[in-house]
Amino acid sequence: MKNIKKDLEQKDIKRAYLIFGEERFLVRSAKNMLLRGLVTEGDTMNFTGYSGRECNAPKIIDLAETLPFFADYRVILVEDSGWFKTAADEMAEYVRQIPESTCIIFVETEVDKRNKLYKQVKTNGYICECKRATDKELAQWAARYLAKSGKKITGNDMKYLLEKLGDDMDNISGELEKLIAYTYGREVVDRSDLDAVCVSEITGKIFEMVDAIGGRKQQRALELYYDLIASREAPMKILFMLARQFNIMLQIKEMSEYHMPASEMAAKLGMQSFIVNKTVSQCRNFKYKTIRSALKYCIRMEEAVKQGNMNDKMAVELIIIRYSRAEERQE
Numbered sequence: 001m002k003n004i005k006k007d008l009e010q011k012d013i014k015r016a017y018l019i020f021g022e023e024r025f026l027v028r029s030a031k032n033m034l035l036r037g038l039v040t041e042g043d044t045m046n047f048t049g050y051s052g053r054e055c056n057a058p059k060i061i062d063l064a065e066t067l068p069f070f071a072d073y074r075v076i077l078v079e080d081s082g083w084f085k086t087a088a089d090e091m092a093e094y095v096r097q098i099p100e101s102t103c104i105i106f107v108e109t110e111v112d113k114r115n116k117l118y119k120q121v122k123t124n125g126y127i128c129e130c131k132r133a134t135d136k137e138l139a140q141w142a143a144r145y146l147a148k149s150g151k152k153i154t155g156n157d158m159k160y161l162l163e164k165l166g167d168d169m170d171n172i173s174g175e176l177e178k179l180i181a182y183t184y185g186r187e188v189v190d191r192s193d194l195d196a197v198c199v200s201e202i203t204g205k206i207f208e209m210v211d212a213i214g215g216r217k218q219q220r221a222l223e224l225y226y227d228l229i230a231s232r233e234a235p236m237k238i239l240f241m242l243a244r245q246f247n248i249m250l251q252i253k254e255m256s257e258y259h260m261p262a263s264e265m266a267a268k269l270g271m272q273s274f275i276v277n278k279t280v281s282q283c284r285n286f287k288y289k290t291i292r293s294a295l296k297y298c299i300r301m302e303e304a305v306k307q308g309n310m311n312d313k314m315a316v317e318l319i320i321i322r323y324s325r326a327e328e329r330q331e
Contacts, residue, residue: 001033018108018126023169065099098124133169139158243295248279297319
């Protein structure tokens with residue numbers, strides 16, 4: 001992101017950019033930064049966008065060879081082409097000879113860094129990989145977001161906010177906007193504001209549900225489940241998220257046996273350190289055998305639902321009831 005901003009400020013525009021990564025908020029921000037810097041609003045003469053199946057290499061190459069009309073650059077946006085995971089020899093060869101008056105912006109969900117086109121863009125352009133922010137980066141970003149609207153928040157309340165909302169920057173930005181509006185006329189955002197305004201994302205509620213299961217608080221786990229149903233979350237999505245959490249717990253439980261630091265676990269799992277630390281604590285209420293059993297049972301329930309042998313809502317209820325029983329924890 002900083003290099004893209006620097007290119008725009010110094011007018012050192014590369015002929016090709018590739019933007020990709022896990023954090024879609026940053027991917028979108030980087031793309032929009034380039035488009036705002038290179039394309040005049042409403043200029044349909046010099047800007048063309050392609051997406052998915054519309055991405056046709058010969059057509060894009062032909063357009064790239066056309067000089068811009070009363071503008072510095074012809075800008076071509078290519079999104080989700082799939083070319084960075086498959087053979088795209090024609091475009092890979094062309095990246096080396098894109099005219100200086102043309103800028104092609106590739107935006108992808110996934111890439112293979114061994115891919116020929118990836119290597120050509122790396123050599124002849126710029127690659128912006130948008131990774132998940134670290135705990136510190138996320139907190140600094142959220143604090144800056146609030147500061148732009150004249151708001152302040154303590155370090156402890158910021159930690160509480162991120163634990164409540166997770167690490168998805170799209171979700172966090174939406175909740176921050178609500179906080180800014182809610183605290184109109186006040187400078188400091190406090191914990192009562194967070195509780196009043198910010199809605200825990202589904203991953204947060206799933207985490208709380210698994211905590212309740214581990215603590216044998218069956219009624220609380222079922223209440224959280226019914227809350228999610230009331231907020232129109234699909235039972236199959238909840239089932240998937242439960243299985244995902246048990247899978248994460250299984251991996252963390254295994255790594256904990258080797259006394260691996262939380263920071264190293266976070267790097268391996270692509271998660272925030274504070275989430276790993278919370279999960280380590282959560283794992284203490286489950287034996288390894290129980291976590292593995294729960295994960296297998298989730299998969300069994302999913303198969304039963306897909307085969308029409310089980311109601312989806314009931315499948316999740318059975319998982320909660322089975323693994324919040326005292327005897328299940330003693331396996």
